[in-house]
Amino acid sequence: MPDVVLPVLNEAEALPWVLARIPPGFRPIVVDNGSSDGSGRIAAELGAFVVHEAVRGFGAACFAGLLAAESEVVCFMDCDGSLDPRELPAVAGPVLRGRSDLVMGARQAARGAWPVHARAANVALCIELRRRSGLRLRDLGPMRAARRSELLELGIRDRRFGWPLEMVLRAAASGWRIEERPVSYRVRAGRSKVTGTIRGTLRTVRDMAVALS
DSSP, X not given: OOEEEEEESSOTTTHHHHHHTOOTTOEEEEEEOSOSSSHHHHHHHTXXXXXXXXXXXXXXXXXXXXXXXXXXXXXXXOSSSSSOGGGHHHHHHHHHTTSOSEEEEEEEEOTTSSOHHHHHHHHHHHHHHHHHHOOOOSOOOSOEXXXXXXXXXXXXXXXXXXXXXXXXXXXXXXXXXXXXXXXXXXXXXXXXXXXXXXXXXXXXXXXXHHHHO
């Protein structure tokens, strides 16, 4: 039964929809990263396993969830309603079958779901990733799956928004079999802390640039 790590910072609006769509056989681990809207309480009331991570940062929340996970295969995805948990089996499947070591969801965006500035930043990062590692990816997507023990062995150090990129860089350097699967990308519930503003996108790019250095 794969665990699903869901980093959360004030996602009370999206949580009921997301948790209701977790597929059978997948266990949601909600990592509350200092929410002020009761996200942790809501997640617990809806039956999720809740971890509280006091250190702010996307990577810190992901790492806390990874440590709390007990399954052999662990999935990660945003908990803002932009990604559909019902697509998790397609992403986790190749890892569960032993065909891939890391599977990433390549986002197929609905109209208005992916701001131009955030899409451009994603393209630039994929180009730089290809230049450095030879890995050809269309997206540094937030829905992904890998084996827990191997993720821990990668020794990912970033605890901010550089976490997703550092994971891919280290996985590629370790010779992992990496593939993408298309996933839908919806307009999120509420305003994004990352792609919702140019400032948020620039902060994310800055953290990822550190991971590239």
